Amino acid sequence: MTVFQHSSDDDLVKRAYQAWDAEEWQQAGKLMETALRRAPDRPGSEKLWFDAALAYKFLRDWPKAYELGREAAARASRGQQDPAFWNLGIAATVLRDWSTARDCWIGYGIPLPSGEGEILVDLGITCVRIDTATGQEVVWARRLCPTRARVFTVPFDPSRRFGEVVLHDGAPNGERIVEGQRYAVFDEIMLFTPSDLATLSVTVTAATTDDVEALIEVFSRHDLGAEVLTSGELLCKCCSEGSLPQERSIKAGEQVVLLAAPEHRAVELLDEWRSGRPDGRQWTGLHPAT
Structure with a gap:
């Protein structure tokens, strides 16, 4: 836990992590941000900025995750696979801020071709666990950037569609093995671009x-x-x-x-x-x- 010099700041941080442990993300993020606005660059504050942004990511409050994520990334080391860049990259992608997203992936340590506008590269085949009307389903997809993939199999649940672009998390949650080759399974965060192919x-x-x-x-x-x-x-x-x-x-x-x-x-x-x-x-x- 980050320690601040003033007892009032210590209390805010303590209460923030109590809320965190209870998965009360709104309260945790609010308390962390309050403490950080008082002392944005105190020792250990980089972790608190990261956790505050992460709390708002859990809430799917992307503008707030973006705002606090920029502070976390500004205090992170580039090229060292620091997750602050990854989480900001996700928030920037949701908000279609492609220049920030591109800088985040490069800052994380992923080589991307130079360019402007929407990131559309081929990062290979993966699996994504999508949410459907009846539960969850694992589909095959081709990654367009570190956090988006286009579905190229037909989902068995017709509430989801071939050709959708989904936003997925960065940590694999399972794998599928085909002819000895392993493919990560990522959890969907949200539907990014719908498909018109019923x-x-x-x-x-x-x-x-x-x-x-x-x-x-x-x-x-x-x-x-x-x-x-x-x-x-x-x-x-x-x-x-x-x-x-x-x-x-x-x-x-x-x-x-x-x-x-x-x-x-x-x-x-x-x-x-x-x-x-x-x-x-x-x-x-x-x-x-x-």
Whole structure:
């Protein structure tokens, strides 16, 4: 705990961390800020600035997290992976202050190409645990910056969509293993950019698993989505947040496939898929998923 010279400041800090321990973030942040405004640069104040900003991050009060986060970052060492830069980078991203966000990622120690405006780079594939109308779901996504990723699989819950950009936290909370390669699972903070591609449902009949793979490939080739409904797996919280080997479960025969595409385009691509082997591929019942 940070120690201040004046007893009144000590009492504020003590009460702030009592509120912190009780997860009363509003009270904790307010008390910390009051103490800091009295003595902004006393020994140990850099931790208090960080914790105050973090309390407002927990509250999703982004303007306040940004304001206090700037003070925390100003007292942090650049290039040393100081989390003050990361938290300010998140707040700046939410507020679309791209110049501050870019400076934060560089200050944290992440090399980014120079530029202005929205940060759009390819930082590889990851997983994100998103909030849905029925609970939570882990989806695959491509990172656009250290804290945003675009979903490229079709969520099983139609309240969420293929193509969404989500804001995620910086600390991994689980991992998925595919063919020996490990991918971090990050928790969603918020939906950053919605997608206009509603999820459709269709019943397909495929003679072989290769026919199912071909259907997925047809939609993927056009930057759209297809996901076999039975490939979803229900997990408890402990398993979801653990290290989990994963592979797509594909079978032949009649099954439901979820699609992310405008309806007219879905019809065109389904017909294209069927025409490739009409004796082994059929589809019917295209409709909005519910």
